Amino acid sequence: MEFFLENMKFIYENAVSIVKEQPGMIAMWAIGAVLIFLAIKFDMEPTLLLPMGFGAILVNLPIDGAPEVVEMLYGATIENELLPLLLFIGIGAMIDFGPLLTNPKLMFFGAAAQFGIFITLALAALLGDLGLFGPDFAITDAASIAIIGAADGPTSIFVAGQFGTKYIGAIIVAAYSYMALVPMVQPPVIKLLTTKKERLIRMEYSPKGVSRKTRIIFPIVVTIVVGLIAPECVSLIGFLMFGNLIRECGRLDSLSDTAQKVLANLVTLLLGITVAFTMKAADFLRWETLIVIGLGLFAFIFDTAGGVLFAKLLNLFTKKKVNPMIGAAGISAFPMSARVVHKMGLKEDPQNFLLMHSIGVNVSGQVASVIAGGIILSILG
Amino acid sequence: MKKLFSVLLVAVLMLSFVTASLSFSVFAEGSDDVEASVTEESANDESVTEESNEVTESKDGKFDMTLQSLTIMGFGMVGIFVVTAIIVCFMYLLCLLKDKKEK
Secondary structure, eight states, X not given: OHHHHHHHHHHXXXXXXXXXXXXXXXXXXXXXXXXXXXXXXXXXXXXXXXXXXXXXXHTTSSOSHHHXXXXXXXXXXXXXXXXHHHHHHHHHHHOOOHHHHHSGGGHHHXXXXXXXXXXXXXXXXXXXXTTTTOXXXXXXXXXXXXXXXXXXXXXXXXXXXXXXXXXXXXXXXXXXXXXXXXXXXXXXXXXXXXXXXXXXXXXXXXXXXXXXXXXXXXXXXXXXXXHHHOGGGHHHHHHHHHHHHHHHSSSOHHHHHHXXXXXXXXXXXXHHHHHGGGGOHHHHOSHHHHHHXXXXXXXXXXXXXXXXXXXXXXXXXXXXXXXXXXXXXXSSOTTHHHHHHHXXXXXXXXXXXXXXXXXXXXHHHHHHHHHHHHHHHHHHX | OHHXXXXXXXXXHHHHHHHHHHHHHHHHHHHHHHHHHXXXXXXXXXXXOXXXXXXXXXXXXXXXXXXXXXXXXXXXXXXXXXXXXXXXXXXXXXXXXXXXXXX
């Protein structure tokens, strides 16, 4: 009995000292719990938010063992950009470039929708100049924050990792959270920038068959072209296109299936818990984290705006009008963004099917976001 | 055939444009390095005049990072559209390929 009471006293004293001396730790447990709650209750990117939430609790325990293991995993898989690259094989195997190859012009919408990255870079730099981030804030930190606008987790991790920014934890949390929030972030922006008449524009879809040769050569050509022009992102685009080649070659169905399901799931599982290493209270609980999260939202809003406004600009010069809403699908959040646009189209006019167009734009956003990351790395790397 | 040729021509023209701009950026980088080394040398030189110090101060203004980011924004957006345009050209070319069955 005495032994039990002593143990209880020890536990109580430990708990009190944690609350008194390390309130940040408690706050991180709460953040972890919120992430787990959002993942389970609202189905918000559960594959990532749940492991991240649990990891946030794990690395903020007053013991050494568990955080050390996570740190080892982080060093072996994230710091050297291994996991984001492996994840890209899975993503490449999931993507069907057919709708884009049917109408290659859609690719420009993906390019326009990267505007959010660059305007956020300017805003982050301005905030840095104004001293909101502290004296050691560099343009590479601003670029790492801006890349949240790529709406692409692996690209964000890759670019932020290359620049070695200390804001990587907040960047990853913001990138994945906003990807889950696409159905809430995009519709108001689209509605604000378009008229009812524009949203009612119908677009015909004439499904031209894309030959197998085209589907096979496309990933190879893109890898060569991007590799020659923006060599810094050749690993990202290369792994993405490698995954797609496995899918399209028609000889490696079991590998394609493994890449789409097993590999993607395994990498995502490890990625979530490993990135949580960056969520240590001392690194994460800073008011700069809130600014980074705010800038992430800003990037997503301006990505959407960039795509929509580009479509409106095109409509000024072309006879065949496009529905400006499809421009919003140019962000890389695949396939949520395309679905959002399709649903909005159906809401305005139940006979207006924008899915294939928006999927084409969405797929182009996937490639364009990697190119944007590569260009930023080329300029600042 | 005519269509194929024109698309190919556009692709080649764009590639040469990109190569030219890349060479220009490498050249600009080189000249920046020279400028930096000159500034360093003059900073070490004790006989530097007050006037040249003033010039250095105005160069290292408060909003340097913002101005730099605007340049990156310009180059970045142009860069994305150029790379995209090249890929689109190749996509049009690739779409001309047909499978034997289709032929």
